[in-house]
Structures are given as C-alpha cells and as structure tokens.
Amino acid sequence: MVDSQYYLPNDIGISALDCREAFKLLSPKEKLYAHYLSRASWYGGLVVLIQTSPESAKIYVLLQKMFRAQTPLQMQETATAAGLSAEEYQAFLVYAAGLFANMGNYKSFGDTKFIPNLPKEKFKALVWESLAFKENPSDTEVLWNSCCEPLYSLEEKQKQLGLGEKGITAYFSGNCCLEDAEFAQKFLDSKNLSAYNTRLFKTEVDGKRCYEVRLASGKTEDCCAEEGEGETCCGRFEFEDAVFCVKRGDYSFLMEKVCQNLEKAKVNAADENQRRMLEEYIRSFTYGSVEAHKEGSRFWIKDKGPIVESYIGFIESYRDPFGSRGEFEGFVAVVNKAMSARFAQLVSSAEILLPELPWPPAFEKDRFLKPDFTSLDVLTFAGSGIPAGINIPNYDDIRQTEGFKNVSLGNVLAVAYATQKDKLTFLEEKDKDLYIKWKGPSFEVQVGLHELLGHGSGKLFVQDDKGKFNFDQTAVRNPETGELISSWYKGSETWDSKFSTIASSYEECRAECVGLYLCLSKQVLSIFGHEGEDAEEVIYVNWLNMVRAGLLGLEFYTPESKSWRQAHMQARFVILRVLLEAGEGLVCVKECTGTDGRPDAVITLDRSKINTVGKSAIQRFLCKLQVHKSTADVEGGRALYEGYSAVTSDGAHDFLRLRETVLLRKEARKMFVQANTFIKDDAVELTEYEGSAEGLIQSFIERFPDDSEEVDAQLLEMTRKDSLCWC
Numbered sequence: 062m063v064d065s066q067y068y069l070p071n072d073i074g075i076s077a078l079d080c081r082e083a084f085k086l087l088s089p090k091e092k093l094y095a096h097y098l099s100r101a102s103w104y105g106g107l108v109v110l111i112q113t114s115p116e117s118a119k120i121y122v123l124l125q126k127m128f129r130a131q132t133p134l135q136m137q138e139t140a141t142a143a144g145l146s147a148e149e150y151q152a153f154l155v156y157a158a159g160l161f162a163n164m165g166n167y168k169s170f171g172d173t174k175f176i177p178n179l180p181k182e183k184f185k186a187l188v189w190e191s192l193a194f195k196e197n198p199s200d201t202e203v204l205w206n207s208c209c210e211p212l213y214s215l216e217e218k219q220k221q222l223g224l225g226e227k228g229i230t231a232y233f234s235g236n237c238c239l240e241d242a243e244f245a246q247k248f249l250d251s252k253n254l255s256a257y258n259t260r261l262f263k264t265e266v267d268g269k270r271c272y273e274v275r276l277a278s279g280k281t282e283d284c285c286a287e288e289g290e291g292e293t294c295c296g297r298f299e300f301e302d303a304v305f306c307v308k309r310g311d312y313s314f315l316m317e318k319v320c321q322n323l324e325k326a327k328v329n330a331a332d333e334n335q336r337r338m339l340e341e342y343i344r345s346f347t348y349g350s351v352e353a354h355k356e357g358s359r360f361w362i363k364d365k366g367p368i369v370e371s372y373i374g375f376i377e378s379y380r381d382p383f384g385s386r387g388e389f390e391g392f393v394a395v396v397n398k399a400m401s402a403r404f405a406q407l408v409s410s411a412e413i414l415l416p417e418l419p420w421p422p423a424f425e426k427d428r429f430l431k432p433d434f435t436s437l438d439v440l441t442f443a444g445s446g447i448p449a450g451i452n453i454p455n456y457d458d459i460r461q462t463e464g465f466k467n468v469s470l471g472n473v474l475a476v477a478y479a480t481q482k483d484k485l486t487f488l489e490e491k492d493k494d495l496y497i498k499w500k501g502p503s504f505e506v507q508v509g510l511h512e513l514l515g516h517g518s519g520k521l522f523v524q525d526d527k528g529k530f531n532f533d534q535t536a537v538r539n540p541e542t543g544e545l546i547s548s549w550y551k552g553s554e555t556w557d558s559k560f561s562t563i564a565s566s567y568e569e570c571r572a573e574c575v576g577l578y579l580c581l582s583k584q585v586l587s588i589f590g591h592e593g594e595d596a597e598e599v600i601y602v603n604w605l606n607m608v609r610a611g612l613l614g615l616e617f618y619t620p621e622s623k624s625w626r627q628a629h630m631q632a633r634f635v636i637l638r639v640l641l642e643a644g645e646g647l648v649c650v651k652e653c654t655g656t657d658g659r660p661d662a663v664i665t666l667d668r669s670k671i672n673t674v675g676k677s678a679i680q681r682f683l684c685k686l687q688v689h690k691s692t693a694d695v696e697g698g699r700a701l702y703e704g705y706s707a708v709t710s711d712g713a714h715d716f717l718r719l720r721e722t723v724l725l726r727k728e729a730r731k732m733f734v735q736a737n738t739f740i741k742d743d744a745v746e747l748t749e750y751e752g753s754a755e756g757l758i759q760s761f762i763e764r765f766p767d768d769s770e771e772v773d774a775q776l777l778e779m780t781r782k783d784s785l786c787w788c
C-alpha cells in the first residue's frame with residue numbers, strides 16, 4: 062500500500078474557476094489585451110515543467126499525446142479494454158489532471174511527489190491500448206520508457222523537492238549540492254547578477270569545476286552580440302578555483318512565444334504606462350535581464366487599478382531548494398465590474414452604516430477613508446498553483462521605495478470555500494444544501510464589509526510630537542468603565558508597533574466581527590440585492606460559515622509551540638469562542654462518531670437567536686476590541702485576545718481533541734479548471750470547462766491549438782539537453 066500522501070485521492074475536489082460575469086463586461090479591446098496576456102502566461106507556464114523535475118515534461122507530453130488522440134470520455138472504453146477498473150481509470154484521470162494543474166509531478170503546496178494510484182502495469186496497458194500508441198507505437202514506447210521509472214518511484218530522494226541527497230530539483234543539475242549552490246551565489250553576487258531567472262549546471266573538465274549559469278531568454282548568445290546586448294553579463298569567468306559560464310537561451314522556445322504574445326498584448330494596452338511595462342517584460346524575456354523585469358515592475362506598480370491586471374515572470378522562490386531562483390508564473394485577472402459597483406455603493410453608504418457600529422461616535426474616524434482593496438477574478442493563472450491573493454513584486458528594493466500591490470482574487474477565494482455536499486464537514490444534513498446555495502452570495506457580503514467597513518472603520522487616539530491630541534482628552538470616555546481615556550498612541554507609535562505579534566490577527570478579527578455585525582443590516586443586504594427571506598438565508602449562512610471556519614481554523618494551530626500560524630483562522634476561532642460563550646443554545650459544537658466509525662463533530666447554530674443573543678455578544682466583543690485598539694491599550698487587548706485564542710482541553714469543549722478531528726477530516730487541496738480564450742472573427746471568446754478531472758484535462762488539451770505538436774517536441778528537446786548535464 063502506498064502512503065496516501067503520495068497520490069491524489071479519486072474524489073479530490075476539482076472546481077471550475079468562474080470568471081464569466083467579469084469577462085463578459087470587458088470591452089472588446091480589454092478582451093484582446095487579456096487574451097494575449099493569457100497566451101503569454103500559458104506558454105511561459107510550461108517552463109514550470111522543466112523547473113520541477115527531470116521527468117515532468119515527458120509525462121506531460123505523454124498525457125497530451127494520449128488525450129489529443131482520444132478525449133477522456135473516449136478513452137474510457139480503451140481503459141476497460143486494457144483491463145482497468147472504473148476506479149483505476151478515475152485514478153489515471155486524477156493523476157493527469159494533477160500533473161497539468163501542478164505543472165509537474167510534485168504538489169505545488171507542500172512539494173511532495175504524487176504518483177498514479179493504479180498499478181504501473183495497468184498504466185502501461187492503457188498506454189499500449191491507446192489510440193496515440195496505435196498511431197505511433199515506436200515514439201510512444203520510447204516516451205513511456207523514458208519516464209515510467211521516475212513516474213512511479215518513491216525512493217527517499219524522490220519523495221520531495223530538495224537539493225543533493227535531500228530531494229529532487231531541476232533548478233540544479235543532479236550533481237549539485239548545497240555547497241555548489243552557495244558557491245554559485247557568491248559568484249552571482251560578485252557579478253551583481255540575480256539568480257531569479259537562472260538554473261545551474263555543473264560539470265568537471267580536467268579536474269576543474271565548471272558551472273554553467275543559464276539565463277531564461279528567447280535569444281541565445283550569438284544574436285545578442287549582434288544586437289549590442291551581448292557583453293552585458295554573459296561570458297566565461299574564472300572565479301576562485303572554478304570556471305563559470307553565463308549563457309542565455311534557457312527555455313528559449315517558450316520565452317520567444319511569451320514575447321510574441323506580449324507584443325500583441327501591447328497593441329491592445331490601455332495606456333502608455335502599460336505599453337512601457339510590457340516593453341520591459343519583453344526585453345527581460347528576450348535577453349534574460351532581471352533588471353528589465355524590475356523596470357517593468359516599476360511601471361506595473363504605477364498601473365493602478367487597471368481593468369485587466371497581470372503579472373508575469375520568475376516570481377516566487379519557494380521551490381528552489383536554495384530559495385533564490387524564481388518559478389515562472391503568469392496571471393491575468395479582471396475587475397468584476399458588477400461586484401465593484403456593489404462594493405462602491407457600500408463605500409458611499411459608509412456615512413450611514415458606520416454609526417451603527419457598537420462604539421461611541423468619538424471612537425470613529427473623523428472622515429471615512431476607503432481602504433486600498435481590489436478584488437479581481439482570475440481569468441488565467443499559469444504556473445504550479447493558484448494563490449487566493451497576491452502581494453508583489455518581491456524585489457525588496459522596489460517594495461521599499463516604490464511600493465507593491467495587494468490584490469484579493471475573488472473567484473479563487475469563492476471556490477476555495479465552496480465544497481461538494483458529500484465533503485461538507487461538520488454541518489447537519491439540513492444545513493448542507495442551504496450552505497451550498499448561499500455560500501457565494503453571503504461570502505461576497507462578508508468580504509465587502511470586512512475589507513471596506515471593517516478595516517476602514519475605527520479611530521486611533523494619537524498625541525503627535527508637538528503634544529497635540531486628535532481627540533478631546535477631557536471628554537472622551539471609555540464606554541465600559543465610564544472613565545476618561547488614559548492611554549493613546551504617542552509620537553511615532555503605530556498600531557503595528559504597539560500590538561506587534563497580535564496586531565494582524567486582532568485586526569482581522571475586528572474586521573470579521575464588523576462583517577458579522579453589519580450583515581444583519583437590511584440596508585446592507587439590499588445593496589447586495591438580497592431582500593426578504595433570501596436576506597435571512599444570507600445572514601444565517603454567513604454566521605454558520607463563521608462558526609464552521611472557527612472550527613476549521615484549528616488546523617492552523619500548533620500545540621507544541623502553542624502558536625497560531627494563520628491570522629484569519631485564529632481570528633475565526635476567537636469568534637467561535639465568543640459565540641460559544643454567549644450560551645443560550647446559540648451555537649453548539651458536539652463531538653460524535655462519524656458513519657465511518659472515526660471521530661467527527663457537528664456544529665449547530667440557532668437561527669432564531671442570531672439577532673438577539675448572537676448580535677449582542679458580537680456587539681460587546683467588537684466594542685472591546687475597538688476600545689483597546691483606539692486607546693493603545695496593549696495590555697488589555699492582549700489579555701482579551703490571547704484569552705480567546707487559547708486552545709484548551711478544559712471546560713465544556715476539548716479543543717485539542719477537536720483539532721485532531723479537524724485534521725482527520727481535512728479536505729485535500731482543490732484543483733482549479735480554467736477557461737481558454739480563442740479569437741473568432743476578430744472577437745475573443747471564452748470557453749469554459751466543467752469542474753472535473755475530465756474538464757481539467759480537456760482545458761489543457763485545447764490550450765495550444767496552433768502548435769501543440771511543436772510545443773511537445775520543444776519540451777522533449779529541453780529535457781534532452783538538460784539530461785546531458787545530469788550525470
């Protein structure tokens with residue numbers, strides 16, 4: 062039996078990433094811009110196959126060839142003929158979908174390897190029975206032989222990404238170890254070269270260490286020399302007792318495709334700033350220049366609130382075992398104009414809504430300032446995985462002087478919280494359908510309130526360097542004690558500097574409470590189009606979801622260090638505690654035994670008590686949070702927040718045991734099915750696929766309609782070149 066962490070379960074959640082509404086509202090020109098940026102992203106995303114493991118690209122090509130000859134549905138009969146059971150064929154589909162979604166055979170989150178959950182002989186039998194094999198037996202056999210061993214291997218070193226003996230990496234040739242990585246870094250630093258877009262290959266010539274530093278670029282050395290870009294960084298250098306050759310042209314075929322599509326996007330750019338941004342990216346991917354990418358990123362930061370947002374390049378360095386080489390990613394996200402309009406209306410109603418919050422007027426800002434918040438829907442996210450939000454660029458020098466962007470990816474978040482009914486944990490049967498139906502709408506209300514009126518509300522009492530107060534210290538009283546305010550922020554003190562370690566989770570908790578509290582307002586619900594009974598359902602599901610999230614949050618608590626690893630999840634656990642404490646049967650968390658005989662739990666929420674018991678509990682707690690925050694009362698705030706954050710085994714609930722149950726019932730990370738865009742009669746069309754392994758596979762089969770054969774050939778050629786260096 063293979064340890065289940067090394068394969069993807071047959072019932073893994075696979076959801077379509079819905080951006081239809083947002084896409085539909087784009088202008089024709091915006092659609093073209095989004096289309097070509099998507100094309101650039103998808104071609105570039107294939108780089109991740111080469112970056113992940115030596116076999117990833119070969120497996121990708123094998124699966125592409127099989128499914129281009131037969132759709133997943135057509136192949137089902139073939140599978141039966143090859144002797145696969147229905148479960149085994151499903152396991153094959155899930156494996157293929159997983160390989161496409163992760164762009165390789167290692168999980169993008171966690172970096173562990175996954176192998177197919179069916180015997181190797183069965184996989185092979187299916188390949189031999191497939192139409193792709195029948196049309197081209199010799200090539201298919203060669204391809205299978207080149208990847209079948211690592212495809213199934215779970216040797217210690219193969220189990221995870223890592224350097225040297227620790228694991229597999231394709232950022233370095235197989236003979237490199239940590240010492241080589243450190244030595245190369247020293248060399249790169251001496252040349253003022255960034256490692257972001259590079260890989261390192263080591264050979265030995267006459268007993269001398271020889272390193273090849275490959276830069277990702279469309280052009281190779283010779284053409285660069287002609288264009289005057291040659292001498293900038295490439296060449297042969299003696300360094301200490303070794304030789305370094307810095308060479309261009311890694312993934313050159315893909316980098317050229319990226320540039321060609323960025324050129325077409327440029328024609329459809331919204332303004333001069335976007336054009337210059339793309340020009341710099343093109344220069345970066347043509348010549349392998351990180352400096353040019355930084356220039357592009359500077360224009361990107363200035364591209365404020367665009368309708369079509371994107372970022373592309375070698376960005377996150379988590380998967381380089383040495384942590385300095387970036388994995389390729391490219392994304393295109395669009396403003397959901399309809400949702401933005403609802404959020405804008407919420408902002409313009411702030412003056413009426415803020416006074417409803419449970420603190421005295423003196424504790425509210427003199428003038429409401431809309432927080433910097435953008436929610437976008439992802440059209441394309443190419444690379445190894447999709448995050449729920451982005452905070453880039455990663456270049457520290459640019460972040461400090463020119464800033465960064467913080468964007469929430471709305472449709473990703475919405476999917477992350479949506480679950481198929483049979484996998485909806487910890488709810489009563491009667492709540493499940495309701496939850497599925499209203500989760501999306503209630504989530505939008507909660508996000509809007511959280512981000513805009515949550516983070517946007519409340520005043521900090523400050524005495525500036527000159528001794529001037531921003532409040533009347535002779536009149537403002539603590540609403541609980543009735544006493545005059547006796548503490549405040551002085552001089553350069555800030556919320557983060559005062560509340561340090563608890564600042565972010567405490568603030569998330571305050572924002573979440575504002576959402577729970579204000580979603581009870583009829584006016585808020587009508588802004589989002591919910592009236593009457595529907596409005597009641599939105600409230601119920603929003604509160605129910607908060608209770609469930611509080612329980613699920615326990616996954617992010619580490620008992621050994623008694624610490625929380627995720628600010629939002631800690632915040633939701635705190636809220637669960639507050640609602641449990643309110644008593645009167647409002648919320649109940651009951652441990653039980655599941656139908657599978659293993660520990661389980663069920664949460665219930667009494668909807669008739671939300672507006673009474675629930676509302677007044679959140680009202681009191683939210684007021685306390687705000688008073689400690691406004692008055693810089695770290696001691697009081699810490700005692701309050703850490704008290705509710707404590708995960709204990711005493712009292713009415715055994716939260717440590719509940720945590721075990723949460724871990725036991727944890728759902729495997731979902732995969733996303735993304736749409737394709739095609740140009741038809743000069744207009745861009747969106748093609749969507751169903752949220753299933755079949756849909757995910759189909760989306761990848763249709764992704765490169767013009768040159769899929771060439772893409773395959775080029776990918777194989779790249780891995781062949783690499784393998785020459787993997788001694």
Ligand code: ZN
Nearest residue numbers: 511516569572
């Ligand atoms: Zn927040």
